[in-house]
Amino acid sequence: MKKENVDVLIIGAGPSGIVSASYLHTQGIKVKVVEKSVFPRFSIGESLIPQCMDNLEEAGLLDAIKDYGFQKKFGARFIKGKEIGEFDFSDKYGAGWDWTWQVPRADFDTLLAREAQRKGIDIEFAAEVVDITFTSSKSITIIKNKQGDFKKIGADFIIDASGFGRVLAQKLQLEAKPQIAAHSSIFTHIEESNRPTGKEGTQITFEVLDTQVWFWYIPFSNGVSSLGFVAPNKWFDEFEKDPSSAFKGMLNKLDYYKKRFDKEKILFPPVKVENISKNVTQLFGDGYVLTGNSAEFLDPVFSSGVSFATSSGLLAAKLVQKQLNGLAVDWQKEYVDHIKKGVNVFSTYVKEWYTGNLQKIIFHPNPNPEIKKQICAVLAGYVWDESNPFVKKHDRILKNVVRLIDMESPEVKKNNLF
Ligand SMILES: Cc1cc2nc3c(=O)[nH]c(=O)nc-3n(C[C@H](O)[C@H](O)[C@H](O)COP(=O)(O)OP(=O)(O)OC[C@H]3O[C@@H](n4cnc5c(N)ncnc54)[C@H](O)[C@@H]3O)c2cc1C
Incomplete structure (x- = not known):
């Protein structure tokens, strides 16, 4: 040898x-x-x-x-029904890069x-x-x-x-x-024949179907886009066994993106990864x-x-x-x-995403700009910057913010201050 x-x-x-x-x-x-x-x-x-x-x-x-x-990726958009939460990395707390790539x-x-x-x-x-x-x-x-x-x-x-x-x-x-409950994912690439121009056709978007179930749309510069779902393992049981038919069934459940990808060519049979x-x-x-x-x-x-x-x-x-x-x-x-x-900071954010707490914050109609900047820095990956309270006190702060949101009257919600 x-x-x-x-x-x-x-x-x-x-x-x-x-x-x-x-x-x-x-x-x-x-x-x-x-x-x-x-x-x-x-x-x-x-x-x-x-x-x-x-x-x-x-x-x-x-x-x-x-x-x-x-x-280029300058931020991310989250959509749930009629609610939209958008983050722009140039509007984040602290130093560091304000863009990256898809x-x-x-x-x-x-x-x-x-x-x-x-x-x-x-x-x-x-x-x-x-x-x-x-x-x-x-x-x-x-x-x-x-x-x-x-x-x-x-x-x-x-x-x-x-x-x-x-x-x-x-x-x-x-x-x-694993730190996170049993989730699986299924994904594929499509070639977009009718991609909208501007931000709509370039911005990464996460569409939430249910607190535990979400979809990603990641457009690349070569006209190809990545589509995928993440959900608890058992969610996948309600779809057909064949990955392509199952994927179509899932796309049908989308609210915002329903119909957008129906006629697009799938570049490979959707791949499923269990227990990610x-x-x-x-x-x-x-x-x-x-x-x-x-x-x-x-x-x-x-x-x-x-x-x-x-x-x-x-x-x-x-x-x-x-x-x-x-x-x-x-x-x-x-x-x-x-x-x-x-890892522990990210782990808190992932867990609070799936409890629905973080979604409450992200989809708040009038977010407090300072809080949004600090959360944006975490989403940009600056999870070691302990001058950011949303890093340093990650284990308590999201829950505390949600407690405040839950106490808001509709009037306060409109003018905001969570
Ligand atoms: C569904 C899903 C979606 C994701 N989406 C994102 C996302 O949007 N953004 C993001 O940042 N991350 C995402 N990730 C995570 C991302 O895929 C990984 O974190 C990243 O690829 C890890 O990089 P790595 O270098 O550790 O491993 P990899 O990129 O996986 O590289 C490992 C390499 O090791 C090689 N290898 C394996 N076994 C052997 C062996 N026995 N001998 C020699 N070579 C070997 C493999 O061939 C591979 O090339 C996602 C993961 C999943 C499951």
């Missing part, structure tokens, strides 16, 4: 793995990325949030994608991976990790390529960025109970760390996946570099505690 040695082996060439690889390579560390598929490949996770721009920039990857022409991930991930290769990073595609053994100071990973040949890779450290591949979570039995939320018992161990989706996934409602994947990928890379330089790293404090801080 062929054998090679690297300082750091990264599993997965998604945004998390490439951000880690790019950072470490720039610091002079020998990295190798192994990726089981061949790019371009489809991936879900197409609506970014502004905070991920910070990570792409720091990893030296932003310049390579900024002129590609992805659809991206077909096949293109986005390929651009990132190509940029990494251009920098000189070794990415082996069509190479699946099939086994890993940890010894006291090193790990040996076995990869299998498309021809069925095996190779051994020795590494001082492994960054598991394998997303839903969940390589180490499965190998080391780290799977844990993921969690693990530990995020690091001797010689390894988990980043991105391989570590945790909450829910797509606030488009936080790629932001979390790149934040954790970047931080893990910095700590791996520190450790390889002979400095002590307190992985619990420097990695887990920091990452969990952000």
Whole structure:
């Protein structure tokens, strides 16, 4: 069996793995990325949030994608019946990016991976990790390529960025109970023949069918749009078994978008992913760390996946570099505690979305502008900025605001002040 040695082996060439690889390579560390598929490949996770721009920039990857022409995303719209809640990232609390992109991930991930290769990073595609053994100071990973040949890779450290591949979570039995109740999703792409011009045809929109059930519309700059539903697992039982017929039935339940997509060509049979939320018992161990989706996934409602994947990928890379330089790293404090801080904020917002509390705030007819700015900063991904009360007191503040809303008389509601 062929054998090679690297300082750091990264599993997965998604945004998390490439951000880690790019950072470490720039610091002079020998990295190798192994990726089981061949790019371009489809991936879900197409609506970014502004905070991920910070990570792409720091990893030296932003310049390579900024002129590609992805659809710019300046905010998001939520619709429920006649109610509309709209957020504009330029009107958020605090510093940070006020725009980002809506991206077909096949293109986005390929651009990132190509940029990494251009920098000189070794990415082996069509190479699946099939086994890993940890010894006291090193790990040996076995990869299998498309021809069925095996190779051994020795590494001082492994960054598991394998997303839903969940390589180490499965190998080391780290799977844990998810933070969010059992939800599934079904999605596809369409080619829009009659897309409205202007904001209506470019703005990401979430249509709420029921407190627990919602739909996304993500228009891309290439005329293709992503459509998807997220709901409790049992909601899907009321539709036909065949995914295309089921999807049509779901589109029929929409209020705002009903009829808009009826005649459009579906580009692939709708894909269903069950039990989307993921969690693990530990995020690091001797010689390894988990980043991105391989570590945790909450829910797509606030488009936080790629932001979390790149934040954790970047931080893990910095700590791996520190450790390889002979400095002590307190992985619990420097990695887990920091990452969990952000995840816990998002987790509160996702949970309060599904209790209906956050929807009450978002759809308030006359929102308090200061509160809206602070919530907008959270939706932009700035979940580590503790100067924002909607970050720092996330576990209480949404409930408190809802209590005030519930006490409002119709007169107050009209003039507002929640
Ligand atoms: C329904 C749904 C909708 C979503 N919508 C959004 C959204 O709008 N915005 C957002 O930011 N996020 C969204 N997400 C989350 C988003 O998909 C992920 O958070 C993001 O892709 C994670 O990036 P990653 O780099 O961790 O993993 P990935 O992008 O999944 O990359 C992991 C890579 O590892 C490779 N791999 C897996 N196993 C192996 C193996 N054994 N050997 C080698 N390679 C392997 C895979 O082929 C893959 O390329 C959504 C998720 C779901 C389920």
